[in-house]
Amino acid sequence: MIIVGLTGGIGSGKTTVAKQFLALGIPVYIADEEAKKLMHKSKVIKRKLIQLFGNKAYVNGELNKSFIANIIFNDSSYLKKMNAIIHPRVARHFEKWTLKQVAPYVIKEVAILFENGGNKQCDYVITVIAPFELRIERLLKRDHTTRNKLNAIIKNQWSDDDKIKLSDFVIDNTTLESTKKQVVKVHEEILKKCI
Incomplete structure (x- = not known):
């Protein structure tokens, strides 16, 4: 079973991307x-x-x-x-879950994949990125929190640049239409590697 890690900074839209892979029939494990x-x-x-x-x-x-x-x-x-x-x-829970899946590959969505070394257990890694201000805007709407708290969370995560260097694929989640096209392209590329 090919394991594809899916990560990105808070507010980048990992869940949006994960749902699009799910719609393509790929099992998704949301670690959080x-x-x-x-x-x-x-x-x-x-x-x-x-x-x-x-x-x-x-x-x-x-x-x-x-x-x-x-x-x-x-x-x-x-x-x-x-x-x-x-x-x-x-x-351990993910390992048991993976054994029950029937698909060419699975997605493991983890916010701090690189920070906790989880990328080493993945065959490929996708990093989701989005402009910083767009991320903050999304989070302020979603979490009803403060900019200070968001900045503290962001400081505990790797920068996009650091994640991109270690990633096999990057999805820029700025607009939904563009993101969908990128997900389909990445999906097709991973399927080729599954053969």
Whole structure:
């Protein structure tokens, strides 16, 4: 099974691109969504996050996102510690998921694919890019957050230039029509490599 990593900075439109691959019949694994599910379902992850962040990490069995986000925002070392708990379990979950798929290749969408070394487990990598101000505009609408918080998140991610250097394909997600054409072209190129 060929594994294609899909990444890009926050607000670049990874999910939009992922949905277009899905529409072409390619199975897509959204690592962030699966991580969220595991943070609610896995007793081991819950226990370790409570050890890391304290009893307020979960309220009524639900992950206390704002509490955890505030701690991470003030001390980024907690993000690394949290990722060390979650990422290995997501990786195992992805391996099991991949075994159930019937397709020439699968897409694994991961926001911090390069930052966590996940690109090494991929046969090919697609990086989604978009102009910085467009990304900020999208995020302000989507997340109802502040520019300062977005800048803090962006600082923790690699630059587009660094990602592009290590990518096999780049999709510029500025307009939907153009993005769709690029996805079809990349899909056709990957299919050729699957033969």
